Amino acid sequence: MQVLVVGGGGREHALCWAIAASPLLGKLFCAPGNPGIAEVAECVAIGAEDIPAIVAFAVERKIDLVVAGPEAPLTLGLADACAAAGIKCFGPVKDAARLEGSKVFTREVAEAAGVPGARWRRFDDPAAARAYVRAEGAPIVVKADGLAAGKGVVVASSVEEAEAAIADIMESRIHGAAGATVLIEECLIGEEISFFALCDGETALPLGAAQDHKRVGDGDTGPNTGGMGAYSPPPAFTPALQAQVMAEIVQPTLDEMSKRGTPFKGVLFAGLMLTAAGPKLIEFNVRFGDPECQALMLRLRSDLLPALFASCDGDLGLFDLNWDATHSLVVVMAAEGYPGSPRKGTEIRGLEAAAKVPGVQVFHAGTARRADGALVANGGRVLAVAGTGATLQEARDAAYAAVDAIDWPGGFCRRDIGWRAL
Incomplete structure (x- = not known):
């Protein structure tokens, strides 16, 4: 093929x-x-x-x-x-991909399907959005409606922070046209989980879960990023919770999309909050997460290719997937200045040494080759250093041993990936 x-x-x-x-x-x-x-x-x-x-x-x-x-x-x-x-x-x-392309559309679909989620309101006028924030108080979540490369969400701990986010998104248009409309949402409290399911329009097949680390700094500090690390499986996401999410969130969404004449095929990525009242939907994405995909692929023991074809052909009902009992943990190495203005062109050495660490796989994200053959940074998130092990601690130790073998003064990473579980 x-x-x-x-x-x-x-x-x-x-x-x-x-x-x-x-x-x-x-x-x-x-x-x-x-x-x-x-x-x-x-x-x-x-x-x-x-x-x-x-x-x-x-x-x-x-x-x-x-x-x-x-x-x-x-x-x-x-x-x-x-x-x-x-x-x-x-x-x-394209019409089904609106589940990620428009957060307003996602909330409308979820509401129609009876999917549990946060209270929300949409705003096209920044003054009205600010008035709503003042009435609701903080913490509160401000989201650009459109695509913003994973950076269009601000979890505001104060009204002033929320108002600043509204100004940045709607008036300064830091995310371009994606910020013409914003959602203001209730701030859900709990543990955040990334859950993935393969879909063929009617049937959904669980593809596993991971826990991402969105904030740029240790201890979940600093601005949101596209993701600074992930691990799988997250202990908080039990088999019983997976069954509940499939029944209350994934399948109802598939059914609603089919009812609308836009069956969803591909991978449905549900961002979830495990609240005291049960799992609730934060958002949908219509592709694999990054770096969650790296964590999942390291644990998948089934052949991925026929499962992808089955998703296209409507044959997922005939499929099952086998997973390794090991744990995986991914550390993202980013260029200085990320998530603002990352510094490009800095040379990266030591990948051969990193790859020799047992249980390690290094995935390239934002790299390029210079004319002289040297590997250089060419983006914000540059490398995803992944470790596997019989326990999450072993996977973490392997990943950070590989990180320490990489010679890249122009890069940085979080040193606490997996802290919730460990």
């Missing part, structure tokens, strides 16, 4: 790494890829949001399956364009 993965980050490296292990695979391509992905796939110089070029390449190379990594291509209609060209695409069509 010929497979094309779309994207060039740590999530896509993990997907390529897993797909490359399939005995069903003939040739694996990635657009645009990165230096780490180039070790397991042929990288092609096509941007992840260049839908016409991606489809043209897929037709020319007789690609059997396109696998969408990031959300942007899906919200731009990648799956629709592939379908029009007669090519299978793992990921939802």
